[in-house]
Amino acid sequence: MFYITAAVASLIFLLVVFVFQEKPETPPSLAQVALRDMATTQYSYLASIARLFRNKPFILLLISYGTYC
Numbered sequence: 441m442f443y444i445t446a447a448v449a450s451l452i453f454l455l456v457v458f459v460f461q462e463k464p465e466t467p468p469s470l471a472q473v474a475l476r477d478m479a480t481t482q483y484s485y486l487a488s489i490a491r492l493f494r495n496k497p498f499i500l501l502l503i504s505y506g507t508y509c
Contacts, residue, residue: 467473475483492498
């Protein structure tokens with residue numbers, strides 16, 4: 441049973457590595473078009489996280505979900 445699961449997982453892994461492209465030829469949205477045209481130095485992951493933690497509705501949502509669990 442585990443050999444079958446390992447074979448299926450390995451097949452899917454090989455398909456993802458060798459068949460799928462890094463990004464689609466046509467962007468799925470206008471935001472992705474703008475992001476492709478933007479230089480990589482203009483956006484960063486840490487800046488996005490910092491901007492997210494300055495967003496009051498996000499903080500309220502984070503607190504409300506944190507108190508629920």
